[in-house]
Amino acid sequence: xxxxxxxxxxxxxxxxxxxxxxxxxVPYTVEDVSPDMSFLEMLDHLNESLMKxxxxxxxxxSDCREGICGAxxxxxxxxxxxxxxxxxxxxLRMRQFRDGDTIxxxxxxxxxxxxxxxxVVDRSAFDRIMEKGGYISVHTGSAPDANxxxxxxxVAEKAMDxxxxxxxxxxxxxxxxxxxxxxxxxxxxxxxxxxQGAPERKRRALSMVxxxxxxxxxxxxxxxxxxxxxxxxxxxxxxxxxxxxYVKAALDAGCFQP
Amino acid sequence: xxxQKILDxxxxxxxxxxxxxxxxxxxxxxAPANKKKYTILVVGTGLAGGSAAASLxxxxxxxxxxxxxxxxxxxxxxxxQGGINAAKNYQNDGDSxxxxxxxxxxxxxxxxxxxxxxxxxxxxxxxxxQCVAQxxxxxxxxxxxxxxxxxxxxxVSRTFYARGQxxxxxxLGAYSALMRQVDSGRVTLFPRREMLDxxxxxxxxxxxxxxxxxxxxxxxxxxxxxxxxxxGYSTVxxxxxxxxxxxxxxxxxxxxxxxxxxxxxxxxIHPTCIPQAGGYQSxxxxxxxxxxxxxxVWVPKKTGxxxxxxxxxxxxxxxxxxxxxxxxxxLVPRDIASRAAKSxxxxxxxxxxxxxxxYLDFADAIKRMGELxxxxxxxxxxxxxxxxxxxxxxxxxxxxxPAPHYTMGGLWVDYNLMSTIPGLHVIGxxxxxxxxxxxxxxxxxxxGLADGYFVIPYTLGDYLAHENFSDASxxxxxxxxxxxxxxxxxxxxxSIQGKKSAKEYHVELGRVMWDHVGMSRTEKGLKxxxxxxxxxxxxYWQNLYIPGASTLNKDLEMAGRVADxxxxxxxxxxxxxxxxxxxxxxxxxxxxxxxxxxxxxxxxFSHVAAWEYAGSSKPVLHKEKxxxxxxxxxxxxxx
Ligand SMILES: Cc1cc2nc3c(=O)[nH]c(=O)nc-3n(C[C@H](O)[C@H](O)[C@H](O)COP(=O)(O)OP(=O)(O)OC[C@H]3O[C@@H](n4cnc5c(N)ncnc54)[C@H](O)[C@@H]3O)c2cc1C
Ligand code: FES
Numbered sequence: 001x002x003x004x005x006x007x008x009x010x011x012x013x014x015x016x017x018x019x020x021x022x023x024x025x026v027p028y029t030v031e032d033v034s035p036d037m038s039f040l041e042m043l044d045h046l047n048e049s050l051m052k053x054x055x056x057x058x059x060x061x062s063d064c065r066e067g068i069c070g071a072x073x074x075x076x077x078x079x080x081x082x083x084x085x086x087x088x089x090x091x092l093r094m095r096q097f098r099d100g101d102t103i104x105x106x107x108x109x110x111x112x113x114x115x116x117x118x119x120v121v122d123r124s125a126f127d128r129i130m131e132k133g134g135y136i137s138v139h140t141g142s143a144p145d146a147n148x149x150x151x152x153x154x155v156a157e158k159a160m161d162x163x164x165x166x167x168x169x170x171x172x173x174x175x176x177x178x179x180x181x182x183x184x185x186x187x188x189x190x191x192x193x194x195x196q197g198a199p200e201r202k203r204r205a206l207s208m209v210x211x212x213x214x215x216x217x218x219x220x221x222x223x224x225x226x227x228x229x230x231x232x233x234x235x236x237x238x239x240x241x242x243x244x245x246y247v248k249a250a251l252d253a254g255c256f257q258p
Numbered sequence: 259x260x261x262q263k264i265l266d267x268x269x270x271x272x273x274x275x276x277x278x279x280x281x282x283x284x285x286x287x288x289a290p291a292n293k294k295k296y297t298i299l300v301v302g303t304g305l306a307g308g309s310a311a312a313s314l315x316x317x318x319x320x321x322x323x324x325x326x327x328x329x330x331x332x333x334x335x336x337x338x339q340g341g342i343n344a345a346k347n348y349q350n351d352g353d354s355x356x357x358x359x360x361x362x363x364x365x366x367x368x369x370x371x372x373x374x375x376x377x378x379x380x381x382x383x384x385x386x387x388q389c390v391a392q393x394x395x396x397x398x399x400x401x402x403x404x405x406x407x408x409x410x411x412x413x414v415s416r417t418f419y420a421r422g423q424x425x426x427x428x429x430l431g432a433y434s435a436l437m438r439q440v441d442s443g444r445v446t447l448f449p450r451r452e453m454l455d456x457x458x459x460x461x462x463x464x465x466x467x468x469x470x471x472x473x474x475x476x477x478x479x480x481x482x483x484x485x486x487x488x489x490g491y492s493t494v495x496x497x498x499x500x501x502x503x504x505x506x507x508x509x510x511x512x513x514x515x516x517x518x519x520x521x522x523x524x525x526x527i528h529p530t531c532i533p534q535a536g537g538y539q540s541x542x543x544x545x546x547x548x549x550x551x552x553x554x555v556w557v558p559k560k561t562g563x564x565x566x567x568x569x570x571x572x573x574x575x576x577x578x579x580x581x582x583x584x585x586x587x588x589l590v591p592r593d594i595a596s597r598a599a600k601s602x603x604x605x606x607x608x609x610x611x612x613x614x615x616x617y618l619d620f621a622d623a624i625k626r627m628g629e630l631x632x633x634x635x636x637x638x639x640x641x642x643x644x645x646x647x648x649x650x651x652x653x654x655x656x657x658x659x660p661a662p663h664y665t666m667g668g669l670w671v672d673y674n675l676m677s678t679i680p681g682l683h684v685i686g687x688x689x690x691x692x693x694x695x696x697x698x699x700x701x702x703x704x705x706g707l708a709d710g711y712f713v714i715p716y717t718l719g720d721y722l723a724h725e726n727f728s729d730a731s732x733x734x735x736x737x738x739x740x741x742x743x744x745x746x747x748x749x750x751x752x753s754i755q756g757k758k759s760a761k762e763y764h765v766e767l768g769r770v771m772w773d774h775v776g777m778s779r780t781e782k783g784l785k786x787x788x789x790x791x792x793x794x795x796x797x798y799w800q801n802l803y804i805p806g807a808s809t810l811n812k813d814l815e816m817a818g819r820v821a822d823x824x825x826x827x828x829x830x831x832x833x834x835x836x837x838x839x840x841x842x843x844x845x846x847x848x849x850x851x852x853x854x855x856x857x858x859x860x861x862x863f864s865h866v867a868a869w870e871y872a873g874s875s876k877p878v879l880h881k882e883k884x885x886x887x888x889x890x891x892x893x894x895x896x897x
Contacts, residue, residue: 018809034536036648041538044761051759051805051813059810061328063501065541066642068426069332091645116472117810124449127329131441135434136393140313140711141384143391147348150402160395160420163427167331196393 007033007099009042013058014106016115019122023115025104035095039082040065040072042094043105060119067091067231070166073173074119075106080170080229088168088231108173112180112216123169125215126183132211133204134187136196155193162189164232171226171234177218182226184208185242186234192241202249209246265518265868265882268672269373274888275355278377281673282716286723293318294444296722297481299466301453301508303330305425305703306686307487308432309710314485315439317715322479323436324448324468326503331433334489334501335706338425339546339639341409341417342703344382349406353414355379360889361412362701365591366666366694367842367858368891369521369866371884373673374691378701381708386418388711392431396420410547410699411591411896417700422546422638428703432710451477452815453508455740456484456515456682459730463681467740469748471815474808476741478732482725483681483718486512487710490665490687492525494823494830495776496768498662499531499544505819506826509669509688517677518868518880520670520690522826523834526697526843527777528663529595532646533615537765542661543646545618546639547699550588550595552623552632553656555579557616561606567617567655578602586896593696593843593856594896596660600777601854603659610657619655660777664702666693666843667833670868670882674717675709678870681725683718685709690866695842748808751817756801760817763798767791767820767827775831778845784835788828795824829869829877836879839863851893860891 009030016023030046037045040062047057063071072089076082082092097103105119113121163186171182188205191197197204220239227236270281288296296319300311303325311323325333345358359379363370386404390396396418397405409417420427439445450471457465457478465480491506492498513519530545556575563570578598580587590598599616602608609615624632629652633640640651647657668690669677675691676683686706693701731737774780774787798821804813840849840856841863849857866882 034538036535036646037538038540041540044540045538048759048761051803054805056806057813059812063327063332063503064334064337065502066337066543068423069327069334069336069501071327071332087645091642093645093648095648120810123328127331127437127440127447127449130331130434130437135438136391137438138388138391138435139316140309140388140435140715143384143387146346146386146390146396147403149390151398152402153398153400156395156398159393160427163393163395163430164421164423166336166426167329190395191393194393194395196391 005035007035007094007097009033009094009097010100010102011046012102012104015058015118018117019114033094035093037094038065038090039074039076039092039094040090058119059117062090065090068166070168073108073121073168073170075108075173077103080108080173081231086231086233108169110172110178110217112178113169113172125217126167126169126180128215129180129184129208129211130187132207133200134208136191137200149195151195159190159193162186162193162234162238165234166232168231170229170231172217174225174229175218176223176225177221179220179226180212180215180217181220181239181242182230182234182236184212185238188242188245189238192245201245202252205242205245205249206253209242265670265880266672267371267882268674269371270673274372274376277373278380285716285720288719288723290318294320296320297322298483298485298718299479299481300324300485300487301466302333302487302489302686302688303433303436304333304335304487304489304686305429305432305706306688306710307485308333308429308436309707310485310487310685310714311445312432312435312439313711313715314718315442315444317719318444321439321445322448322481323445324451324453326450326452326471328449330436330447330449331430333429334504335429335703336426337501338703339422339544340548341407341419341424341700342385342428343409343416343700344386344418344704345379345416346383346386348404349415351414353416357414358382358416362692362698363694363889364894365411365698366696367856367894368694368860368864368886369841369884370692370694372886372888377713378692378705378708381712382704384712385704385707389428389431392434394420394427394431407548408551411586411589412698425703428707432707453488454511454744454818456512456679457736457740458515458679459734459736460728461680462725463679464730465732465737467737467744472810474811476745478737478741480730480732480737482722482727483683485714485718486669486682486684486688487686488688490668491826492662492665494767494827495662495771496764497534497539497542499528499542502540505822507819507822509684510822510826512669512677512679512682514871515679516871517679517682518670518870519667519829520866520868521667521695521833522830522869523775523837523844524666524695524842525662526592526664526666527596527660529592529599529660530618530658531661532643533610533612533657533659543642544661544663545643545656545658547592549618549636549639552635553588553618553620554622555588555616555618557602557607557609567609567619576602576607583896590896591696591698593845596777597845599660615657615659617655618658620651621655624652662776664697666690666695666697670866674721675713676717676721681721683714685714695844748814748818751802751814751821752804752808754799754802756803758801759803760813760820763794763802764816764820764823766794767823770794771827771830775827775834778847779834780847781835784831787831791824791827791831798824832877833867833869837863837867855893858893864891
């Protein structure tokens with residue numbers, strides 16, 4: 001299990017003291033990198049050695065370190081979450097790289113995701129989008145028996161495909177317009193597929209889409225970069241569905257502006 | 259201090275089945291118009307905290323909700339894989355509230371309260387209804403009804419699941435309910451905050467001190483009650499299946515303000531994790547226990563058998579779980595499976611590079627059902643395994659080894675989930691309440707959500723309705739004093755400027771805990787551990803190095819948490835040392851049956867051990883006797 005051979009990796013890392021300070025790329029060399037290390041463990045390892053030298057470690061977010069919480073988010077070698085498909089930064093292993101490689105590491109950049117420090121960004125705009133309708137209004141205790149409403153396996157699976165979004169923001173970081181459409185559409189789609197979502201369908205589509213604009217995310221112009229980097233492989237078809245939902249709701253509400 | 263009086267569990271009268279409903283019916287209520295005048299501080303946004311904050315806000319209370327992560331949706335509950343139990347009996351296979359209650363009591367090795375566990379079993383059914391109504395996409399049958407699986411040693415299929423992402427989906431359900439309340443203005447979120455102290459005014463929990471993790475500044479929050487939902491403390495072992503920010507700080511600081519800590523030594527070591535590969539590792543990855551439904555656990559019969567697994571013929575393999583436990587086989591409870599793996603590895607039969615691993619083999623299942631079905635059931639787990647280890651489990655047996663996973667111990671609470679500090683309620687993994695000495699699979703999610711959705715909205719209301727509150731503000735002397743103390747601690751940590759990082763100390767502590775306060779314990783080992791912990795702790799405060807200042811500084815965050823782990827670790831060892839018996843996850847080698855099973859001592863130890871902080875003196879042990887009126891504690895047998 002233990003791979004004995006280690007590698008030397010060269011990094012160019014975005015360093016930024018705080019949200020107001022200008023940032024810059026700083027080169028580092030990391031020795032003794034095991035191919036079994038995750039990308040974040042390699043950064044931990046670098047940080048320990050920076051500390052020994054009296055330098056300030058690189059700040060980055062992470063928590064579960066198994067690809068499910070969505071906390072980690074780095075642009076690695078120019079790609080959100082790095083070169084491996086369907087993989088978060090924390091799951092990426094160093095065996096993806098070769099001895100002597102030079103890798104750039106940057107934060108998820110977007111107007112709506114201001115940098116807090118180094119590789120840590122503020123993604124609270126996602127919460128505010130969810131606040132505007134990313135839910136089904138049901139008070140605790142008011143639910144009928146769970147089997148009252150049968151839902152076919154196919155529908156449940158489709159809803160689940162959309163619901164697996166981890167809210168990491170890679171879709172935004174990868175999009176040339178910094179659009180949050182994949183994120184928002186995944187939630188809208190989950191509730192479009194499920195019958196429980198029907199009563200609030202229109203209101204949800206209108207207000208969540210409007211909130212994306214308020215937060216300063218860009219428009220979707222079908223580049224498809226979001227789908228390509230999504231660690232959970234959320235389909236871009238959800239965006240088409242969201243558009244239809246939005247147009248229908250806007251027409252009905254009489255607020256459609258051509 | 260009168261121990262018995264303080265540890266009144268306030269268990270309602272009446273028959274086991276009627277206790278909760280009768281009690282609930284007679285609770286005092288807060289008038290609807292008055293609810294908004296009460297501010298509740300909910301710390302934690304996992305299944306317990308998220309569901310509590312949302313439900314309390316729905317009732318009309320003003321809720322402030324805190325978490326360490328940048329958003330509530332990332333709380334560690336998100337990582338739960340396998341599923342959630344509920345006594346729905348949708349499969350018509352003989353399940354009932356009674357059976358779930360009994361399984362949980364027995365699984366906990368008769369070290370939990372009957373009344374709490376029965377309430378949990380009753381509420382389990384409501385949880386599933388609630389989650390489905392929220393749009394949680396549980397797995398379904400072709401006919402459209404909900405699917406179930408059998409999990410973690412249960413003989414009925416009562417586990418509901420959403421692929422291998424049940425925790426994520428349940429958490430997103432609670433998060434959605436929470437965000438609805440944020441939109442309504444009744445919940446205010448405080449992400450990137452770490453609670454560092456509890457503020458007590460007139461003997462009641464009235465506030466908290468948080469460090470704003472972005473600015474580094476201390477902040478004060480005042481309210482009428484505090485609900486802690488800060489999760490478990492498995493990360494005291496350094497390497498565990500928990501998220502890297504999981505910690506004991508909030509519960510530990512409350513302990514130091516007077517909340518009793520119950521059964522700190524009850525920890526769960528999960529049998530199916532990916533073995534440790536290198537010293538750089540930041541966590542251990544759990545492979546869902548559901549794998550044991552189809553995988554067979556084995557080791558070679560010969561010590562030092564260096565052959566690759568496929569070259570070891572059937573008759574030279576020891577399927578030791580099937581051999582030792584014919585009735586449950588590979589599905590024995592976690593503590594038993596973990597200990598069995600340790601004991602074969604200690605005998606030198608372990609496999610892999612370190613010898614600390616056993617095989618979990620799917621070859622037979624693939625032969626029987628075909629690779630497609632196995633892929634359908636476990637595809638995501640298999641690819642996660644391959645990603646981490648570089649080995650393909652469809653062709654080579656997985657290697658697994660136990661890892662710290664869950665802590666049954668936690669702050670002591672009464673039936674209302676209130677600690678020994680009035681107004682401080684503790685829910686989810688942070689309390690000790692329902693799992694005794696060992697937790698069954700798929701029951702932590704159930705407990706977190708039962709506490710948050712269905713218990714605390716009632717019991718907290720009853721508390722508020724009974725109490726009179728003085729006007730308190732964040733300028734109160736108690737706030738000032740606490741903030742000064744906390745700031746001093748932070749300054750002290752930063753000023754040591756020694757040579758070793760908090761992480762290095764955490765690794766050292768973890769090794770001591772794993773070796774001596776882990777899966778099996780001895781008097782000698784525990785005493786040694788207590789000495790070692792003391793040494794590490796002394797060195798820590800002399801030689802710690804934290805780079806930077808008190809701004810966004812994850813090393814400083816970690817340093818505060820490790821300082822608390824060092825204190826908690828000592829209490830865990832002390833608790834394990836006084837419990838001269840084996841029960842559930844607490845295995846003392848001196849106390850075992852002739853065939854190596856846990857040997858309880860009900861005469862002496864049928865109690866909850868609740869520790870009271872006593873400053874520089876030794877903590878004081880209080881005992882809450884466990885009374886069994888409905889079940890008869892017997893030796894757990896899974897043979
Ligand atoms: C890998 C894994 C898989 C699991 N699978 C299952 C399963 O299949 N079924 C099952 O039933 N159980 C499972 N469990 C156990 C279960 O997930 C947990 O016990 C449960 O989710 C804990 O929920 P909680 O709400 O109590 O705490 P958590 O989800 O841990 O939430 C803690 C919250 O408190 C906050 N917090 C902590 N400290 C502070 C502080 N000082 N200040 C402010 N905020 C703080 C955190 O930010 C977070 O929001 C699993 C656990 C792990 C590790
Ligand atoms: S740290 Fe949780 S997804 Fe990467």
